[in-house]
Amino acid sequence: MEKQRKPKNIFVEGPISPEKIAQSIANHSSKTDIGGHSIFLGQVRADEKEGGKVRAIAYSAYEEMALEKAFEIREEIFAKYPLTCMHIYHSLGEVKVGEICLFVFTSSKHRKAAIESCEELVERIKKELPVWGQELVDNEKAVWKENQ
Amino acid sequence: MGSVEHKFKVLAFGMIAEKLKTSELELEGIPSTEVLKGYLFQQYPEIKDTKFSISVNRKQVKGDSPIPNEAEVALLPPFSGG
Numbered sequence: 092m093e094k095q096r097k098p099k100n101i102f103v104e105g106p107i108s109p110e111k112i113a114q115s116i117a118n119h120s121s122k123t124d125i126g127g128h129s130i131f132l133g134q135v136r137a138d139e140k141e142g143g144k145v146r147a148i149a150y151s152a153y154e155e156m157a158l159e160k161a162f163e164i165r166e167e168i169f170a171k172y173p174l175t176c177m178h179i180y181h182s183l184g185e186v187k188v189g190e191i192c193l194f195v196f197t198s199s200k201h202r203k204a205a206i207e208s209c210e211e212l213v214e215r216i217k218k219e220l221p222v223w224g225q226e227l228v229d230n231e232k233a234v235w236k237e238n239q
Numbered sequence: 240m241g242s243v244e245h246k247f248k249v250l251a252f253g254m255i256a257e258k259l260k261t262s263e264l265e266l267e268g269i270p271s272t273e274v275l276k277g278y279l280f281q282q283y284p285e286i287k288d289t290k291f292s293i294s295v296n297r298k299q300v301k302g303d304s305p306i307p308n309e310a311e312v313a314l315l316p317p318f319s320g321g
Contacts, residue, residue: 133321150320153252153313156297181320193321213321221294221313222320223253235254236319 098162101179102154106190107132115178119198125175127202129209133193135186143229147187148236153221154183164215172208174199179212181222192224245270245308253316258285273303275312291316 103111112132119125138145161179168177176198186192195212199205217238224236249264256262269275272293280287292299294313295306306312 151252152320153250153294153297153315156294156313159297217321218318220320221252221315221318223316224319224321225253235316237317238319238321 098158100158101161101181102152102157102183103180104182105184106182106186106192107180107194109191111180112191112194115194115196119176122175122198124200125198126200127205128196128198129202129205131193131195131209131213132191133213135188135190135192137188138226140226140228140232140234142232145188145226146229147185147227148192148224149185149227149233150181150183150192151223151225152181152183157220157222160220161216164212164219168208168212168215171211172197172199172204174204174208177208177212179216181216181220185227245306247306247308247310247312249275250311250313252313253319254289255286255291255314255316258289259283259314269306271303271305272300272312275306279314289316 119128135148136145165177174197178196180194182192195209195216197205197209197212226234226236228234244267246265246267249266251259251262269278272295292315294300294315295304295310297311
């Protein structure tokens with residue numbers, strides 16, 4: 092049966108917990124046609140900025156547009172690679188250094204599809220989703236981030 | 240009354256919202272994105288040197304694009320998710 096895919100919410104308030112990630116892996120144990128998973132985790136880095144170290148990033152998004160875009164990317168990646176599963180989670184609000192702000196998870200029968208699609212997803216998410224991170228520095232200063 | 244109203248909403252995000260000191264504007268009678276930019280630069284000169292792109296009804300547009308009645312326009316500084 093062809094699975095109908097609908098736009099899903101990708102946003103999580105605050106950091107993505109390691110428990111959520113573990114649970115997400117565990118949820119796939121019943122899908123026995125999967126032979127490989129690929130996971131990318133984005134973690135907030137304590138960059139040195141003028142006036143101090145980054146202590147957290149505050150994320151905001153144009154949520155409706157981001158969800159539409161994420162759905163579009165999702166459909167394109169599913170069409171391009173033979174994937175069994177794909178999950179995307181992105182934080183909103185404040186995420187402290189060392190915490191996880193992005194979780195991308197792909198699964199396929201054989202490893203290559205999972206690995207390559209995961210990388211492509213991460214690149215497209217960073218480039219195409221209307222999401223903004225504001226780096227909060229020690230001394231209460233805030234700097235708008237820009238992706239490289 | 241009498242004339243056809245052309246109203247739309249402008250959403251601002253990130254650094255642009257900070258500089259406009261608001262995240263939402265209600266505007267009318269501006270036919271296209273280039274005219275909108277001209278209006279914004281005049282009203283808010285502080286955004287002149289800030290990089291941003293524009294979306295109309297949640298689709299990013301390139302160059303001058305018409306703004307339909309009741310549109311949802313957004314001012315999008317460079318993305319920095321992930």
